[in-house]
Amino acid sequence: MKSLVRDEGEVRVIVLSGKITIGSGDVKLRELIAGALDEGKTKILLDLAGVAAIDSSGIGEMVACYTTVTKRKGQLKLLRLSPKINDILQVTQLITVFDVFDNENEARASFA
Amino acid sequence: MMIPTRTTVRTTTETTTDVKTSSALQAHLILASRFENIEVAERALLDLCAQAGCGGEDEYWLVTALREALANAIRHGNKQDPSRKIRIDLGIEDRVVRIRVEDEGQGFDPSAIPDPTEPQNLLRPSGRGIFYMRQFMNRVDFDRASHGGTAVTMVRELEPKTRSAEDEKSSS
Numbered sequence: 001m002k003s004l005v006r007d008e009g010e011v012r013v014i015v016l017s018g019k020i021t022i023g024s025g026d027v028k029l030r031e032l033i034a035g036a037l038d039e040g041k042t043k044i045l046l047d048l049a050g051v052a053a054i055d056s057s058g059i060g061e062m063v064a065c066y067t068t069v070t071k072r073k074g075q076l077k078l079l080r081l082s083p084k085i086n087d088i089l090q091v092t093q094l095i096t097v098f099d100v101f102d103n104e105n106e107a108r109a110s111f112a
Numbered sequence: 113m114m115i116p117t118r119t120t121v122r123t124t125t126e127t128t129t130d131v132k133t134s135s136a137l138q139a140h141l142i143l144a145s146r147f148e149n150i151e152v153a154e155r156a157l158l159d160l161c162a163q164a165g166c167g168g169e170d171e172y173w174l175v176t177a178l179r180e181a182l183a184n185a186i187r188h189g190n191k192q193d194p195s196r197k198i199r200i201d202l203g204i205e206d207r208v209v210r211i212r213v214e215d216e217g218q219g220f221d222p223s224a225i226p227d228p229t230e231p232q233n234l235l236r237p238s239g240r241g242i243f244y245m246r247q248f249m250n251r252v253d254f255d256r257a258s259h260g261g262t263a264v265t266m267v268r269e270l271e272p273k274t275r276s277a278e279d280e281k282s283s284s
Contacts, residue, residue, distance in 0.1 A: 021150075021179065022147055022150070022179075022183045022187070023147030023148070023150075024147075053172075053175075053176065055176065055179050055180060055183065055244070056180055056183070056238075056240035056241045056243075056244045057183060057238075059240060060236075060237040060238050060239075060240060061237065063234075063235055063236070063237050064237040066235070067235055067237075084172065088244075091229075091247050092228060092229060092240060092243070093229040093234060094234065096234070097234055097235070
């Protein structure tokens with residue numbers, strides 16, 4: 001998995017690509033979120049447009065990150081799901097947990 | 113009659129790949145319990161899919177299910193002990209794909225895994241692997257493996273083949 005990190009005002013935008021899978025991508029995702037929180041960034045937007053595959057460990061890590069960020073009074077939101085990732089979030093019912101956006105400006109504006 | 117061919121590949125990751133090609137496509141792999149080896153098994157499945165003319169949705173979800181079965185076998189079954197082996201049988205025959213993954217663990221009761229889509233389980237960070245497999249395969253069965261651990265057998269019927277441009281050309 002590859003990542004690109006930038007800050008837009010108070011929002012940390014993390015652009016992910018490749019696979020979020022067991023043993024590599026899942027660990028890296030955890031480190032990226034921990035890094036953001038360590039820097040005081042609690043408004044986090046994950047851009048998943050370039051993510052080709054996510055396994056149950058990757059999904060589990062995303063859920064764990066969501067819980068961690070929420071406990072720190074922050075918000076973790078998702079941007080630009082690929083059709084396959086959307087399918088997976090639908091079948092796992094996690095689409096009801098995450099705020100999902102197609103447009104980055106709208107996503108950034110949604111953070112309180 | 114097509115004569116079966118046999119290829120054996122040995123890699124530095126203690127991997128033995130034994131691919132037999134006949135009217136039924138098959139691959140048999142014995143892998144050390146390392147997450148990196150999931151990629152090796154995925155490659156073998158992709159090669160079979162290519163030979164069977166199966167791609168797109170079928171290929172994507174087959175790979176997803178295989179990866180989940182292997183992740184479970186390596187993490188939960190063999191506890192990431194590389195000296196314990198994972199045995200994988202892949203087969204495609206008559207547009208039906210069969211995947212069997214065996215570990216050397218203690219076994220478990222799949223019915224004891226809670227439904228991850230229940231509201232109280234939605235935020236659990238684990239417990240979705242078997243759910244994934246059941247979503248993407250037509251059948252998922254668990255039994256005792258030949259070496260004492262868990263065996264999972266998954267079956268998926270492939271989408272009907274669409275006529276390729278070449279087929280169209282040859283029939284005209």
